[in-house]
Amino acid sequence: MTGALIAFLCLLLGLFLQKQSNLPLEKITKWVNAYLLNIVLPALALLYIPQINPGWDLLLPISSAWFTFLLSWLIFGLLGKVLKWDNQTTGCLVIVAGLANTSFMGFPVVEGLYGKEALPTALLIDQGGSFLLVSSLAILVGSIYSHKEGNLRAIPLKILRFPPFGFLLLTITMSIMGWKTPEFLIPLVALVGKTMAPVAIFAIGLKFSLDFESLSSKYYWFGMGYRILLAPLMVWLIYRNFIPENSLEFKVTVLESGMAPMITGSILAIQYDLKPKLATLLAGLGIPISILTIMLWYYFLG
Numbered sequence: 001m002t003g004a005l006i007a008f009l010c011l012l013l014g015l016f017l018q019k020q021s022n023l024p025l026e027k028i029t030k031w032v033n034a035y036l037l038n039i040v041l042p043a044l045a046l047l048y049i050p051q052i053n054p055g056w057d058l059l060l061p062i063s064s065a066w067f068t069f070l071l072s073w074l075i076f077g078l079l080g081k082v083l084k085w086d087n088q089t090t091g092c093l094v095i096v097a098g099l100a101n102t103s104f105m106g107f108p109v110v111e112g113l114y115g116k117e118a119l120p121t122a123l124l125i126d127q128g129g130s131f132l133l134v135s136s137l138a139i140l141v142g143s144i145y146s147h148k149e150g151n152l153r154a155i156p157l158k159i160l161r162f163p164p165f166g167f168l169l170l171t172i173t174m175s176i177m178g179w180k181t182p183e184f185l186i187p188l189v190a191l192v193g194k195t196m197a198p199v200a201i202f203a204i205g206l207k208f209s210l211d212f213e214s215l216s217s218k219y220y221w222f223g224m225g226y227r228i229l230l231a232p233l234m235v236w237l238i239y240r241n242f243i244p245e246n247s248l249e250f251k252v253t254v255l256e257s258g259m260a261p262m263i264t265g266s267i268l269a270i271q272y273d274l275k276p277k278l279a280t281l282l283a284g285l286g287i288p289i290s291i292l293t294i295m296l297w298y299y300f301l302g
Contacts (some may be wrong), residue, residue: 014205
């Protein structure tokens, strides 16, 4: 409850600062996004990924996040070509609708509905799925759809220079080799990691604006429809063939696939200038809208 109150206050602060004409809002937004992407994400990588013990049994729930992201890329990539969308719109939908809010929203929802025994599966999906995706493939998508003419060859170098990706490679190597994050670093990276939710919500508040035109946008409902309806439906249809339907693991996997768009994904889209207004609306307004569909999925799963 305290965390939710802090997040709400951060949202209000962001909305308040947005209205102050004497503030350098673009610079503030740039600094906040840089903090999230270049400091918080690497800290979270050091905190969680070396703790994951690689094993084939982990792949099924983890793969659901990768499956829904790749499906998002396929669907919106094809729609963008057929319907002649601009690259920024297509890239925004691929990233923001393709990534679920499996931690800030997912953890408390899953724990509240299924208890603490459901958290390990949720953690795997978030850290092995959503977090790795936003630090790797999402960067590739952002680079591709935001590139300027003749700049495609710079994409690999841009990805390698992105701090979260470097830390991702480091921490995956640590996990494979069985190396743990040094104990003296744990309190520091844990403290930095705790700032993810409130600072991300603050960043949303800095850019969030609601108007009828935004809500009537077909792009918004394409993104939300995919994230909270089609993505969990496809996971339910496919993964029940591999995971027992009445198992807690299966229910958590489907439910996490139906969470609202990932806030960090929207921050990444903003960083690459992929329709910032659409990105913030999907992540910000997506949370209250998805509460209803999450409850419907919960009762549907039994």
